[in-house]
Amino acid sequence: MMKYKIACLQMDIAFGNPEQNYKKASDLIHQANAQNPDIIVLPELWTTGYDLDNLKDTAEEEAQEAKVFFKDAAEKYNSHFIGGSVANKTEAGIENTLLVFDKNGEQAGIYSKLHLFKLMDEHLYLAAGKEKGVFSLDGHKFAGLICYDIRFPEWVRAHALHGAEAMFVVAEWPIQRLEHWRALLIARAIENQCFVVACNRAGSDPNNKFAGHSMVIGPWGDVIAEGGEGEEILLAEIDLDEVKEARSKIPIFADRRPELY
Numbered sequence: 001m002m003k004y005k006i007a008c009l010q011m012d013i014a015f016g017n018p019e020q021n022y023k024k025a026s027d028l029i030h031q032a033n034a035q036n037p038d039i040i041v042l043p044e045l046w047t048t049g050y051d052l053d054n055l056k057d058t059a060e061e062e063a064q065e066a067k068v069f070f071k072d073a074a075e076k077y078n079s080h081f082i083g084g085s086v087a088n089k090t091e092a093g094i095e096n097t098l099l100v101f102d103k104n105g106e107q108a109g110i111y112s113k114l115h116l117f118k119l120m121d122e123h124l125y126l127a128a129g130k131e132k133g134v135f136s137l138d139g140h141k142f143a144g145l146i147c148y149d150i151r152f153p154e155w156v157r158a159h160a161l162h163g164a165e166a167m168f169v170v171a172e173w174p175i176q177r178l179e180h181w182r183a184l185l186i187a188r189a190i191e192n193q194c195f196v197v198a199c200n201r202a203g204s205d206p207n208n209k210f211a212g213h214s215m216v217i218g219p220w221g222d223v224i225a226e227g228g229e230g231e232e233i234l235l236a237e238i239d240l241d242e243v244k245e246a247r248s249k250i251p252i253f254a255d256r257r258p259e260l261y
């Protein structure tokens, strides 16, 4: 049996102002800690927002500052962190990189967004990742996905086939497409018979208003918790045993016919 209490930090993000965002994240983590969460999740590009023009200055060399921040927070609060994503300067260019730290302060995973979102000019500023976002916590396999990734069922499936029991999605999803966000997340949970924990940002930037509506969805597609539009900490409890149960009742993984697809 493995139950997790999850806190999604559905934060507003100050445009191109890492200092302010680090302070906000620290405050929200401190607040969330009062509920003793096992896992704390942050949204996409939470240090900078989509201030792509200035990323060459605000992106962190190998995500160093964020790594130290999450190591310290994990140790201090004894929680696992799905650390949203940050602008990460690598040899390949600036990547949109999700960091996972376990509650001992060890880095447990790293994933750079693989599908860049042209509608928000990502391809003009960012380098795409090349690896899956699979990681393990407490002997369980999980996946990290970033925003636009949820439009690619085959990408999410690849993580389920790798054994992921919950998909953590970090996002800056605009409000115009809120219904896509909800439907896609619920569909990804049903078709992969897994939990989906999706943390979106709140607020707006000069180009977009964002949807909030962070969601925690069970393997039957049941919405366990859903945020509103504004800044909030969304709390939910998940029980990984439900994944086994759903997968044994309707054995889609055994019934697949990949040789014919």
Ligand SMILES: O=C(O)CCC(=O)C(=O)O
Residues within 6 Å of the ligand: 117, 120, 146, 147, 148, 149, 151, 172, 173, 174, 177, 180
């Ligand atoms: O796919 C969408 O509609 C939104 C995706 C997005 O905002 C992103 O990947 O940053």
